[in-house]
Amino acid sequence: MLIGILLIIWFWLDSMKAGDKAVESAKNACNRMNIQLLDETVMIKGIGIRSFVRGLGFTRRYEFEYNDGTHVRQKSYLILQGKTVIEVGFFNKPDKVVQFPTNRSASNDK
Numbered sequence: 001m002l003i004g005i006l007l008i009i010w011f012w013l014d015s016m017k018a019g020d021k022a023v024e025s026a027k028n029a030c031n032r033m034n035i036q037l038l039d040e041t042v043m044i045k046g047i048g049i050r051s052f053v054r055g056l057g058f059t060r061r062y063e064f065e066y067n068d069g070t071h072v073r074q075k076s077y078l079i080l081q082g083k084t085v086i087e088v089g090f091f092n093k094p095d096k097v098v099q100f101p102t103n104r105s106a107s108n109d110k
Contacts, residue, residue: 014058019044021083022062029078029088030066038065038073050081057082066090 022042030037042062050059060080065073079087
């Protein structure tokens, strides 16, 4: 029972750190595209367990909204493997998907 409680606490803390990383990454992506991140928040849309170079870990998909000056909320997404951003995409701009290299030497999975 204690192990279960500890696992739940660990997962909650890990999810909080991943959420913070997702917000930071969404802000950076919006700044690079000269658009405004709305509400300064991201929403978790999916979570899965995947195998990485270092073993098993969580892959999380987040969505966020931005405004590109049209006064209409636009949707975007980002995908994290652990704490590393691997993709940021803009739904209404399919040519603006940014995939990040999965080079583990630059990883923040610690």
